Amino acid sequence: MNLTIRLLNQCSKPSGWLGRMNLWSMNRRHSKLTEWGLKHVSIRNHGSILDVGCGGGRTVARLAAMATEGKTYGIDYSEASVAASRRTNRKRIAVGRVEILSGSVSHLPFPDQTFDLVTAVETHYYWPDLNADMREILRVLKTGGALIIIAEAYKGGKHDQLLQRLEKLRGLMHYAHLSVGEHSELFSKAGYSDVQVFEEYTKGWICAAGRKPQ
Ligand SMILES: C[S@@+](CC[C@H](N)C(=O)[O-])C[C@H]1O[C@@H](n2cnc3c(N)ncnc32)[C@H](O)[C@@H]1O
Numbered sequence: 001m002n003l004t005i006r007l008l009n010q011c012s013k014p015s016g017w018l019g020r021m022n023l024w025s026m027n028r029r030h031s032k033l034t035e036w037g038l039k040h041v042s043i044r045n046h047g048s049i050l051d052v053g054c055g056g057g058r059t060v061a062r063l064a065a066m067a068t069e070g071k072t073y074g075i076d077y078s079e080a081s082v083a084a085s086r087r088t089n090r091k092r093i094a095v096g097r098v099e100i101l102s103g104s105v106s107h108l109p110f111p112d113q114t115f116d117l118v119t120a121v122e123t124h125y126y127w128p129d130l131n132a133d134m135r136e137i138l139r140v141l142k143t144g145g146a147l148i149i150i151a152e153a154y155k156g157g158k159h160d161q162l163l164q165r166l167e168k169l170r171g172l173m174h175y176a177h178l179s180v181g182e183h184s185e186l187f188s189k190a191g192y193s194d195v196q197v198f199e200e201y202t203k204g205w206i207c208a209a210g211r212k213p214q
């Protein structure tokens with residue numbers, strides 16, 4: 001039980017050598033999911049983009065490769081994730097195309113109306129106050145800008161049985177288990193427009209998106 005909690009904590013806030021190994025592995029494990037999810041949003045080549053909970057930094061690298069004239073930021077509250085993301089993106093950081101910051105989704109160190117796109121892959125269910133954190137992202141989005149949330153863990157999904165087995169542990173760690181409909185509600189309640197939720201049930205993938213209204 002202790003080991004399971006330790007391993008789960010390594011996903012919610014990676015640290016130490018176990019965290020470094022996990023970040024390296026997540027960079028590979030989440031690649032196909034991320035590729036699928038990002039197909040649901042348009043990425044302009046001069047866009048300003050933020051990846052929240054950037055982990056090992058592979059999504060930041062992918063986004064920066066798409067927004068060739070823009071700037072891509074990553075932010076994470078784990079020092080191990082920040083270090084891993086910086087390593088993954090060191091060449092683009094050196095030429096000023098990528099920046100990785102340490103910080104929480106709850107207090108983003110950016111002015112209002114900064115980003116065309118914010119992405120969050122396999123992280124939102126860990127956030128401390130999901131509703132308030134969604135509004136904090138809305139603040140830093142430009143009018144018309146989009147937030148896209150991509151995940152494998154959701155209520156009613158293919159991996160639900162495993163997640164149900166971990167139910168007992170949820171009292172010991174913070175975790176939001178939302179259905180397709182609850183994801184839609186989450187975006188609408190926080191003030192997003194054009195809300196859409198896509199599900200790839202056979203893979204166990206979900207992707208929810210919304211825009212900052214005019
Ligand atoms: C499961 S990992 C996913 C990492 C990466 N997005 C990926 O797809 O491989 C979750 C990441 O979210 C970060 N995270 C969790 N809660 C956070 C918060 N409140 N603020 C910023 N980052 C957070 C963790 O530190 C971790 O790096």
